[in-house]
Amino acid sequence: MIGTKFSRRALLGSALAAPFIRGAAAQGEPYVLGSVFPQSGPNAEYGPVFTSGVQLALQHIEQDRLLQRPIRYISEDSQALPQQGVIAMTKLVNVDKAHWTFAAFTSVSKAIAPIGDRAKTVMINGGAVGPDLSGLSPYFWNVIPLAHLETRTLLPYLVGQGKKRFALVYVDDPLGDAILKELGEQLPKAGGELVGSFSIPRDAQQFGPVAARVRQVRPDAVYIASFGAQQAQIIKGLRNNGVSQQLCSYSAMNLESIRTLPEANGMTFTVQKVDYAGGDALTRRFAEDYKKAHNREPTVYNANYYNGCRLFGLLAQELEKTNTPVNGDTLRAALLRVRKFPLVGGTGEFDDAGNMMAAIEVVQWNNGSLTKLV
C-alpha cells in the first residue's frame, strides 16, 4: 500500500515536473565568460564598445536557446595596462573559473596569455592587432585581422595614390613596435619609404613638438600607431601644428571620438569588411538589434566581440550535443575540427593558430561618415 502511494506520488510529481525538466537542466551550473577590457583611464572608451558586442551575442544565444546551461558574464577592468590585465585575468581564471575570456590591447593580451595558457582557458581577441598575437598560445585566438594584414592592404593603396614618403608616429609599446617593423619591411616592397619614425610614451599628451619633428622629414603621409584618447590627441596635435599631409592608420581609428573629431576628416585607415545592410541574415540581425539597442550603427569592434562570444555559443553547443565537458582543450579541439562558423560578416574560418581570416577594406572618415575607398 505504501509502495502504491509512493508510486502515485512519484507519478504525479513527475507529471507536474515534466514541463520544467529541460528548464531545470538549463539552470544548471553556468558557463563563466569574462572580459579584460579597459573600463577606466585614457582608453576607457573601448570598454563599453567591446562589451556591447559581447552583451548582444549573449542576448542572442539566450533567445536562440543555443545552450542548455546559462551563461554568467563577468567584466573586469584592465585600464589597458598589462599589470591591471594580469590581476583581472588571474581573478577570472582562479576565482571565477572562467571557461572563456575576452582580451583586448596588444600589451595586455601578451601579458595575460601565459595565465590563460597555464589554466587552459580560451582567450578571444577582437581588438588588438599586434602581429605577434598570432600563435601566442594554443588557447589565444584572434577574431580580428592583425596589423600586418592591415598594413599590407593600406600601404600599396596609398603608394598607388602617390604617397611615397611615410612618417610614423607610434606608441612605445608592443603594438607600436610591431607597426614600426611592418612599415620598415613592407614600405620598400610597396614602393614607398619610411622617412621618419617618432616614438611616443603611452601617457604623452603634447604633440606640438612631435608635429615640428614630423614636418621636418617632409612626408607625403603620416601613419599613426596608437590607441584610445591618445590617437585623437595625436591627430589634433599634428593638424593644429601645421601637418597637413595625409593621415593614415589601422582599425583603431574606427571609434566615435575620432569620427566626431573635425581634424580627423580625411583620415584613411583599414577595417574588416562587413556588409551590415546586404549581408547574410545573421549579420543583418546583429546590425538591426545593435542599432535598436544603442541608436547607432555598429562598428567592427562590436562585430568582433559579438563573433567572439557567439563562437563560444557554437562551440559549446557542439560539445553539449555529445555530452563532452566544456573546457579549453575540448573547445580548442572543436574549433580545429569544425573550422568554419556562421558569424557576423559571413563564414568565419580559423587557421591552426586560431586566427580568423577576414577581408579588409580601406576606408576614410569624411565629415563623420565612413567612405569606402577600396
Added chain:
Amino acid sequence: MLFVQLLLGGVQNGALYALTAAGFALIFGATKVFHVAHGSAFTLAGYVFLYGWTHNWNSALSSLAAVAVAVAFGIGMERLVYRPIQRHEGSFFTVFVAAFGVSIVVQNLVGVFAGRGFASIDTPLSNASEVLPELFLADVFWVAIIVALVMFVALTLFLSRTNAGVGLRALAQNPDLLRAYGLSSSRLSMLAFALGSALVAPAAILTAMTTGLNEAVGNHVMLLSMASTIVGGVGSLRGAALAGLLLGVAESVVLVFLETQWASAASFLVLFGFILFKPSGMFGAAVAR
C-alpha cells in the same frame, strides 16, 4: 628654426603648467595640505567649459562656470575632506589617500556623465599658421601667454596689496601668530583653496582647445604640478610658476637633441637634477636641522 619652433611651443605649454603649478603651490604653501586632487579641479573645469561650449553658451559664461566649478571643488575638498581629517588625525598619509580617492571618484564620474574618451573644443584659435618659413604659431599661443601674465600679475597684487592676501602669506609662514592676531586660519585656508583651484580653470580651458581632454587628464596635470612645486622650491609661488614654465620648455626643446619619446622624461630629469643638486628648489630656502 626647429629650436625656435620647439621653444615657442614649450613656452605655450609652460605657461599652462605654470598656472596649475602656482595653484598647487599656493594651496600647499598656505595650508600644508598635499592637494593631490588638484588635477581633478583641472578636469572638472575643462569639462564644464566644454559642456558650455557644446551647448552654445557664451564663452565668458562658460569660462565663469568653469572657474566657479573649480573653486567650488577646491572649497568642497577643504571643508568636506581635509578639515574633518585634520580635526581627528590629520596625518599626511591619510590626507593623501583621501585626496587620491576623491580624484579617482571624480575621474569615474566624469567618465559616466561626459563619456569615456577624447573630447576637445574645435576653435580656429588652436589652428597654427606659418608665420615665418618653418615656424608655425596659433593664436592660442598669445592667449596662453597673456592669460598667464594677467593671472600672475593679479595674484601678485592680491597677495601683496590686500589684507586677505597678506593674511594668506602669513598663514604660510606662521599660522600660530596669525591666530594670535585674531585672524581666522580656517577662512584663509578656504581662500587658498578657492584661489589655487581658480588658477587651473584658464589652463584647463586652453588645454581643451589645444590638446583636448579625457577623464584621466588630471593625472598628468597633478604630476607636473608636484614636480614644479619641488623644482620651484616648496612654498614659493613664484618658484612653482617659473618651474612650470621651465618644465614645459624642457619637454619641448629636448626634442632638438633627443628622440620624441624622451619629451616627458625631460621634465622629470630636471626634477631629479634639482632633487640631487638643489633640493630646496629654485626659490626655496634651505632649512638647518
